[in-house]
Amino acid sequence: MKIGLITKEWPPHIYGGAGVHALQLTQALREKIDVEVHSFGESRDDAQQHLLPSEYSSLNPALGALVTDIEIAQSVDGVDLLHSHTWYANMAGHLGGLLHDLPHVITAHSLEPDRPWKADQLGGGYRISSWAERTAYEAADAIIAVSNGMRADVLKAYPSLNPEKVHVILNGVDTVDFAPSVNPEVQARYGISGRYAIFIGRITRQKGLAHLLRAWHSVNPDVGLVVAAGNADEPGIGAEVADLISQLQAARENVWWIQERLPLDQMKVLLSGADLFLCPSIYEPLGIVNLEAMACETAVLASRVGGIPEVVLQGVTGELVDYRGDGTEFEVTFAHAANELLSDINKLTGYGVAGRKRAIEHFSWATIADQTIALYREIIAKHKK
Numbered sequence: 001m002k003i004g005l006i007t008k009e010w011p012p013h014i015y016g017g018a019g020v021h022a023l024q025l026t027q028a029l030r031e032k033i034d035v036e037v038h039s040f041g042e043s044r045d046d047a048q049q050h051l052l053p054s055e056y057s058s059l060n061p062a063l064g065a066l067v068t069d070i071e072i073a074q075s076v077d078g079v080d081l082l083h084s085h086t087w088y089a090n091m092a093g094h095l096g097g098l099l100h101d102l103p104h105v106i107t108a109h110s111l112e113p114d115r116p117w118k119a120d121q122l123g124g125g126y127r128i129s130s131w132a133e134r135t136a137y138e139a140a141d142a143i144i145a146v147s148n149g150m151r152a153d154v155l156k157a158y159p160s161l162n163p164e165k166v167h168v169i170l171n172g173v174d175t176v177d178f179a180p181s182v183n184p185e186v187q188a189r190y191g192i193s194g195r196y197a198i199f200i201g202r203i204t205r206q207k208g209l210a211h212l213l214r215a216w217h218s219v220n221p222d223v224g225l226v227v228a229a230g231n232a233d234e235p236g237i238g239a240e241v242a243d244l245i246s247q248l249q250a251a252r253e254n255v256w257w258i259q260e261r262l263p264l265d266q267m268k269v270l271l272s273g274a275d276l277f278l279c280p281s282i283y284e285p286l287g288i289v290n291l292e293a294m295a296c297e298t299a300v301l302a303s304r305v306g307g308i309p310e311v312v313l314q315g316v317t318g319e320l321v322d323y324r325g326d327g328t329e330f331e332v333t334f335a336h337a338a339n340e341l342l343s344d345i346n347k348l349t350g351y352g353v354a355g356r357k358r359a360i361e362h363f364s365w366a367t368i369a370d371q372t373i374a375l376y377r378e379i380i381a382k383h384k385k
Contacts, residue, residue, distance in 0.1 A: 002034040003376060004079035004096070006072055008065070008088035010039035010047050015231045015261065016202055017171070017288040018109040021146070022085045024174055028369035033376075036079055038072045040065075040088065048075065062125030066091060066132065073099055080380050081105060087112055087129050090136035103141040103383040105375070108150055108166075110206075110285055113157045117205040121234040134158060141379045144372070146171045147307025150285040169372055170310070171286045172365040175356070178268050178295035186269040192256050196224035197301075197338065198274040200267065200289050201281075203232040203241050208280035208303065208323075210237070211331050213244035215280070217251065218335035223342050224254030226270060228262050271296040275348055276341055280334055282323050284308050291363055294318075294355030299348045301337055303330070311363075317355035 005026055009019025029035050037047035050072050052064050059067065065088045073095035076082055083105045084093030090106055097104035112118065112130040119126040137143060137158050143166045145151035151168050155161060187193065197219075201207040209229060216225055227245060232238030248255045262270065271277060277293035279302035286307035290300050294311070300318030302308050312318045319341060321334050341348060 001081075001373070001376060001380070002036060002079045003029065004036050004038060004076045004082045004102075005029075006038045006076070006082060006084040006089040006092045006096075008040040008086055010037065010041065010044060013041050017286070018086050020288050021107070021109065021171055024172060024365050025368065025372065028172075028365040029372065031366075032369060033373060036076075038076060038092070040068055050075075060123065060125040060128070062122050062128040062132070066128070068092070069095060069132075072096065076100065076102070081376055081383075083107070083376075084136070085109060087133040087136075091132045094136040094139055097139075097141075103379045104136075104139070105142045105144065105379060106136060106140045107144040107146065108137075108154050108285065109146060110283070111153055111157050114153060114283055115206060117237075118233070120205075120236055137161065140165070141383065142167060142375060144169050144375070146286040147310045149307040149310065153285070153306070167375055169368055169375070170363060171288050171291065172363045172368045173288065173291035173295050173359050174365060175295045175360050175363075177264060178271075178292045178359075180272045180297045180356070181265075181268045182272065183265075183269045186266045187273060189266075190226075190256055190258055192224065192226060192270075192273075194224055194254060195222065195275050195342075196226050196254065196256075196273070197276040197278050197342070198226040198228065198270055198298075199278045199280075200228040200262070200271070200292075201279075203229050203238055205233070205237055206281060206283045208282045208330075210240055210244055211282070211327055211334065212278055212280040213241065213248060215331040215335040215338070216248060216255075218332070219338050220342055221252055221254075223275065224252075224256065226256050226258065226274065228258040228267070228270065230259040230261060267292070268296050271298050274298050275345075276301055276338065277318075278338070279303065279308065279312075280321075280330075281305060281308070282330075287311060291359055294352075295359040297352035297356045299341065299351035300355065301334070301341055303334075313354075313358065316351070317358055318351050 043049035069092035072092035
């Protein structure tokens with residue numbers, strides 16, 4: 001079996017959970033089958049390059065993605081099945097399947113209809129990305145949802161889909177790479193001292209960072225806040241977050257903003273050293289970073305949205321706060337929950353231990369690879385009939 005895996009994100013250009021998923025799934029799959037990766041961007045040793053020609057650099061990003069998709073679709077012949085990740089790559093899988101008579105599987109990491117704020121980033125391109133996603137989803141041979149919550153969202157967004165085409169295979173985490181780690185030099189590098197909680201993620205409305213920053217004014221000032229966040233989706237949210245961090249830093253000395261992407265060896269040290277990992281997302285199909293925190297034995301405080309409750313067990317590996325669309329209410333409740341948790345070191349420790357145990361037992365990439373290969377075999381067999 002040879003699979004053509006198509007992704008926008010691939011090392012060294014990974015800036016979100018979908019890229020982490022594509023990389024780690026591929027690594028696990030390559031232990032068992034042949035995987036040919038087609039990625040956006042320049043050449044890599046372990047992936048075929050598909051770089052947007054310079055004459056198209058002025059295109060709206062959505063149109064630029066379609067140009068790259070067309071080039072990928074031309075080049076994916078010679079595999080048994082195509083597997084695409086995110087709307088950026090979905091049309092490459094769809095067109096490649098049509099061109100070469102190949103089955104196409106999509107992993108649903110997020111959905112354009114559930115991310116209206118993307119219009120701020122893409123402008124009219126958001127209508128194009130929404131069209132591309134819908135077209136690819138409705139034509140796909142199978143869709144993998146990364147959580148049961150995500151499966152429900154897929155069927156709600158695209159009601160014409162046959163529910164039997166939408167399968168749940170959970171995200172995973174590498175519990176060898178992500179494990180409790182201590183290295184005081186990492187905290188010293190960023191000037192971090194004392195107790196702290198941590199947020200890691202992109203600067204996008206989806207991740208709820210602005211809500212967290214407003215809520216933190218009401219959190220115990222003895223506990224610092226590390227914000228590891230960059231890659232703003234669009235200038236508006238980037239400016240808003242920068243202003244909110246500036247306000248916090250004016251009021252407290254223990255607020256640190258790390259704007260560059262953290263390498264793994266530093267990320268796991270900062271996660272392990274935190275009292276609490278914070279995930280205030282207002283939309284989250286699963287949230288790999290919650291798994292990474294749990295694997296590092298760090299308690300999690302997260303919003304009860306999407307697939308997060310399937311990862312973070314309330315009262316076992318962390319605690320969940322409802323998000324009902326009212327930002328002010330959410331901020332007050334999130335701050336209260338943070339204060340309650342940060343005042344109970346024993347509870348934080350217990351949640352951390354339980355979190356790593358859960359990550360190891362339920363989110364192994366080897367298990368996820370086996371489930372994915374079983375689906376590949378089923379889809380390939382149906383396509384040949």
